[in-house]
Amino acid sequence: MRTDLSGRTALVTGASSGFGRHFCQLLARSGAEVIAAARRTDLLDSLVADIAAEGGKAQALRLDVADESQVVEALSGLEALDIVVNNAGIAGPSRAIDCEGDEWRSIFDVNVNGAFYVSREAARIMRKAGRGGSIINIASITGLRTAHSAAAYAPSKAAVIHMTKSLAMEWARFGIRVNAIAPGYIETDLNREFLLSPAGEDMKKRIPQRRFGEIADLDGPLLLLASDASAYMTGSVLAVDGGHLASPL
Numbered sequence: 001m002r003t004d005l006s007g008r009t010a011l012v013t014g015a016s017s018g019f020g021r022h023f024c025q026l027l028a029r030s031g032a033e034v035i036a037a038a039r040r041t042d043l044l045d046s047l048v049a050d051i052a053a054e055g056g057k058a059q060a061l062r063l064d065v066a067d068e069s070q071v072v073e074a075l076s077g078l079e080a081l082d083i084v085v086n087n088a089g090i091a092g093p094s095r096a097i098d099c100e101g102d103e104w105r106s107i108f109d110v111n112v113n114g115a116f117y118v119s120r121e122a123a124r125i126m127r128k129a130g131r132g133g134s135i136i137n138i139a140s141i142t143g144l145r146t147a148h149s150a151a152a153y154a155p156s157k158a159a160v161i162h163m164t165k166s167l168a169m170e171w172a173r174f175g176i177r178v179n180a181i182a183p184g185y186i187e188t189d190l191n192r193e194f195l196l197s198p199a200g201e202d203m204k205k206r207i208p209q210r211r212f213g214e215i216a217d218l219d220g221p222l223l224l225l226a227s228d229a230s231a232y233m234t235g236s237v238l239a240v241d242g243g244h245l246a247s248p249l
């Protein structure tokens, strides 16, 4: 398998917690030099120290992905970029009837607009360097099916999935592959309260594997998409959900 990432530079957004923190460690262990981006720099600094203690290479980047000018400025300093994981994301608790414009806009600003700004700037760097690249968008199974109380979140992830395909189509000519991972329910700060509630327990019964995911369940798909092992994959969406999408109606 061609999953060695030595000599590659990888940018991970939303790196301060949850999936993003784990992805940085995984990519560094696979040989990549990691740029860990998020707003909480104290958490990024401790991540960078943990990676260095294991012999890996990482640097912290303070970045609010929803701020276009900040994204442009932060990425303008990079000469080479091979892998981008658009992982920064937020959720909101509302049903559509209660969802105010501020909640809708802030979720789209981070989940959709942020992923677009980062992808566009990364693609400009990759095209200039002329050695292609891999962009991985962290979507969600809620972008493929509906979910309760996810009025803005589920549509934002559907937009991420369609954006993945549009960018894949446009950037194939530059050797830039764009794919998405659609995780099912995996316990992190984003959803812990819900997953541990009685409603969360009910949901678990509808997952064919009868368990929520663990972050490590994403390791195989992430390394596949980040590396040359997926050289002929672009515009793909990989569901990692214990069979949740295949559950019966």
Ligand SMILES: NC(=O)c1ccc[n+]([C@@H]2O[C@H](COP(=O)([O-])OP(=O)(O)OC[C@H]3O[C@@H](n4cnc5c(N)ncnc54)[C@H](OP(=O)(O)O)[C@@H]3O)[C@@H](O)[C@H]2O)c1
Binding pocket: 013, 014, 015, 016, 017, 018, 019, 020, 037, 038, 039, 040, 041, 063, 064, 065, 066, 086, 087, 088, 089, 090, 110, 114, 138, 139, 140, 141, 182, 183, 184, 185, 186, 187, 188, 189, 190, 191
């Ligand atoms: N957990 C699940 O079951 C699940 C399932 C499907 C999809 N996902 C997706 O997976 C991704 C990671 O979620 P998670 O579960 O790991 O949640 P998490 O622990 O809450 O992590 C979210 C990350 O996004 C960052 N972030 C939020 N707003 C940002 C902004 N404006 N600019 C830059 N970074 C920002 C946060 O860092 P700062 O606050 O430090 O900026 C944090 O590191 C999200 O896109 C989420 O939608 C999660």
